[in-house]
Amino acid sequence: MPRDFVLGAIPGATPGKWIGLWRERMPHVPLELRELVVATQLEALDDVDAALVRLPVEESDDVHVIPLYEEEPVVVMSADSHLTAADELELSDLRGEVVIAAADDVFHLSIPDAVAPAFATPADTAEAIATVAAGVGVVIVPMSLARAHQRRDVEYRVLRDGPRSTVALAWLRDRTTPDVEVFVGIVRGRTARSSR
Template identity: 50%
Template structure:
């Protein structure tokens, strides 16, 4: 975050699977004088890093503890089950949680789906991370239900995935401190919400200038006088 008397900058955190590249490019085009630093953070620590003022804002997944934070939901992800390529569920284009009732379903500690009760049979131990769970799936130890972007992030040639129609879904949101909606935060909000560069709320702080007003009537240039006098025409006087 920007320190007092320091050149302005913007620090944006993002959780694994979220791809902020498009928004960063727009920021660089619109606000070239303010560098944007990207910081990848774990899902479990994302909100806390904003509360500790280590980040100006963060792209995280809901549900999360939103105490003291604003959060704007941006989009909802499809939930999928990750399985080996020869798994029986690959015969269908889409599955339901009931289809996983007999499966060992891994539930990593960094899970972001907020299950009331995960489907299937629980494992004896919960993997520490989604990456660890992916390794177990590849080893033939259970299946994993995650947002689709995480399945893509941890893609392996020996694994595939299918959508789970009735599973909870994860929302990606932009979050920042409730009492610190700065001009730079407003600028980034405008970008992720698709505001154009001409939008007043979407402009960089330096560009938020009022339009020039027309000069008052007494400030306008006087109209030029006509060369021809009223009621006659110019020329030499007639001889008597």
């Protein structure tokens, strides 16, 4: 019976290289990429073979988690913001700034002396960055999300002392199939000939 391998991925994850290797090694098993929402990434494991998730996700008797890489935090601002004068920023540079946290915010930062927005929480990162583009406030996101939502009217700078965000591979332990093991081998850098 034909089968697919369903890989979930949270916004900003970059599975392209691994998908390419999968297609080379497993041409008889199509890979379907399914976008996940960070807020429901754990529940989504029921519907995928494996997923690229954003930590924190606790490894448990039910879920296996392999941290893959860390992303730098960046501050997204309007292209004409005074903050663009710096090459990098620190949390202290955000004093007095309106710091917007979207509903899908992954950092949940509390910035000392930042100004809380006087408007409803944006539904997602794209909406928050559109607000910033209009000249209102700043948003702190992992670099991949800033790149995914790149616009001409915004810029971003690395937040040197901000928290990093870890992307990990997760799957349900009781659904560890040979296909999942092949994908784990790919993300861990095993060659097609190497043994486990």
